[in-house]
Amino acid sequence: MSDKKLWSGRFSEPTDAFVEAFTASVEFDQRLYRYDIQGSIAHATMLARAGILSVAERDSIIAGLERIREQIESGQFDWSVELEDVHMNVEARLTSAIGDAGKKLHTGRSRNDQVATDVRLYLRDEIEIIRAEILRLQRALLDKAEQEAETILPGFTHLQTAQPVTFGHHLMAWFEMLERDRERLADCNKRVNIMPLGSAALAGTTYPIDRHYTAELLGFERPSENSLDAVSDRDFAIEFSAAAALIMMHLSRMSEELIIWSSAQFNFINLSDSFCTGSSIMPQKKNPDVPELVRGKTGRIFGHLIGLLTLMKGQPLAYNKDNQEDKEPLFDTVDNLKGSLKVFADMIPAITCKPESMREAALKGFATATDLADYLVRKGTPFRDAHEVVGKAVALGVSKGCDLAELSLEELRGFSERIDADVYSVLTLEGSVAARDHIGGTAPAQVRAAIGRARARLAGQ
Numbered sequence: 001m002s003d004k005k006l007w008s009g010r011f012s013e014p015t016d017a018f019v020e021a022f023t024a025s026v027e028f029d030q031r032l033y034r035y036d037i038q039g040s041i042a043h044a045t046m047l048a049r050a051g052i053l054s055v056a057e058r059d060s061i062i063a064g065l066e067r068i069r070e071q072i073e074s075g076q077f078d079w080s081v082e083l084e085d086v087h088m089n090v091e092a093r094l095t096s097a098i099g100d101a102g103k104k105l106h107t108g109r110s111r112n113d114q115v116a117t118d119v120r121l122y123l124r125d126e127i128e129i130i131r132a133e134i135l136r137l138q139r140a141l142l143d144k145a146e147q148e149a150e151t152i153l154p155g156f157t158h159l160q161t162a163q164p165v166t167f168g169h170h171l172m173a174w175f176e177m178l179e180r181d182r183e184r185l186a187d188c189n190k191r192v193n194i195m196p197l198g199s200a201a202l203a204g205t206t207y208p209i210d211r212h213y214t215a216e217l218l219g220f221e222r223p224s225e226n227s228l229d230a231v232s233d234r235d236f237a238i239e240f241s242a243a244a245a246l247i248m249m250h251l252s253r254m255s256e257e258l259i260i261w262s263s264a265q266f267n268f269i270n271l272s273d274s275f276c277t278g279s280s281i282m283p284q285k286k287n288p289d290v291p292e293l294v295r296g297k298t299g300r301i302f303g304h305l306i307g308l309l310t311l312m313k314g315q316p317l318a319y320n321k322d323n324q325e326d327k328e329p330l331f332d333t334v335d336n337l338k339g340s341l342k343v344f345a346d347m348i349p350a351i352t353c354k355p356e357s358m359r360e361a362a363l364k365g366f367a368t369a370t371d372l373a374d375y376l377v378r379k380g381t382p383f384r385d386a387h388e389v390v391g392k393a394v395a396l397g398v399s400k401g402c403d404l405a406e407l408s409l410e411e412l413r414g415f416s417e418r419i420d421a422d423v424y425s426v427l428t429l430e431g432s433v434a435a436r437d438h439i440g441g442t443a444p445a446q447v448r449a450a451i452g453r454a455r456a457r458l459a460g461q
C-alpha cells in the first residue's frame, strides 16, 4: 500500500529512500504493539470521559484497535517501513479502518509520550516474568541444597583448598545472590511503573486531560511529575539493564563453577546429557555448552548497559531521536536474560553431584588446618602461636605426602604437647563443618535452618 506519512503536511519533497529505512524502527519496535494498543485504548477512554471524544468515537476507536491487535496476532498485519514505527503503523491502519474517528486518537498526545509509555508497560510486564523465573531457579536451588545439606566438598579461596564446606551451603550462597537480584528488580519496577502519557511532545497539552484516570486505567502507580523529564529520560531502562547485568554476573559465576566442577580434573558433578553437547571431532567429549553460553552472553548484556548509558549522556532535554536506539539493547537484554534464567532453572535439578570425588578432594589440601589451630586455641594456645604450629605440621604433611589426619599422634605432639588423641575428631571433614554452627555457617544444621528461613521468605510469592 502507499502509506502517506502522518507528518507530511509541511514537507514538499519525499523522504530519501535510504533515510526512510535508516530512520525507521518498525522492524524492531513492532513487538511493542500490545502495549501501544493498550495505551491507546486507555488514552481514548480518558479522552471520551473528558468530553474530548464522543462515546461513539471512543467505541469505534477501541473496536478498531482490538481488531488490529487480532490481525497482528494472526499474522495478517502488513507492517510498513514508510510508516516508520509501530505507533504510526497502528494509527494509520486504524484510520483506514474506521475513518475520521481514527484521526482523533492522537489528540493531546505525541509519539514522544506514547513511546515512553509503551516501553514502560513492556518492561513492567517483563520484570514480572523475570522475577518469576528467578523464583523458579531459587526453588530449584533450595531443593538441591536440601538434598545436599550434608555433602562435603572443599571450599576455596584463590581457588586453593581452604576449608571444607557443605554443598548445600554453597548452593545457598547462589540462592542469596538471586534473592538480592529479585529484590533489585522489584525496586527498579517502582520507577518503571510511572506514566509519561499526557506529557505530549514535551510541554504537556492544552486539552483538559485527566492523567490520573489514564494512569489508573493502565495500572501505573501515578502520572509522571514533569513532562520534559518523562518524555526524555530512559534511566528506568538503564536501571533495569544494570540489574540485568548483575543477574548475569551472578549466573556467569555459577556457570564458571559448573564448568570447573564438571571437568575430569575436578569431577564434582555430572551435568545431564540434555544440557551438554558433543564434539564433531573428539568422540569422548561432553561439553558444558549451556553454562559456557550463559557466561558468554553476560558480555553482551554488560555491553548493552554501557550502550544505554552512553546513548543518554549527551542528550539535552527533551526527546531526541537518539532514544529510538534504546529498544534493541533493551529487548536483547530481556530476551537473553530470560533465556539464561530459564535454562538455569531447568538445568539445576538435572545436576547430580559426586560426593565421593568431592570428599576425596576435600581430604587433600589440608582443609582442616584451621580446625587444628582452633583446637589448640581451645586448649590455651594463643591463635598466632597455634597458626605457626599448624603451619609446621602442614609442612611435615607436605613432605610426607599425607594429610594432617594421617599424621600420628606422636608426630602431632612433636609440634605441641597440648595435642591429645581427641584431635582426630576435629581433623575429620564432618567435625570441621559441624563445628561452624552459627547463623550463616556451613554446618548441615545451619544449612537446613537457612533453607527453612528461605522457604518461609518465598512462601506465597
Ligand code: ARG
Binding pocket: 025, 029, 085, 111, 112, 115, 319, 321, 323, 324, 325
Ligand atoms: N520511533 C520513535 C522512538 O522509538 C518514536 C518516537 C518518535 N518521536 C519523534 N518525535 N520522532 O523513539
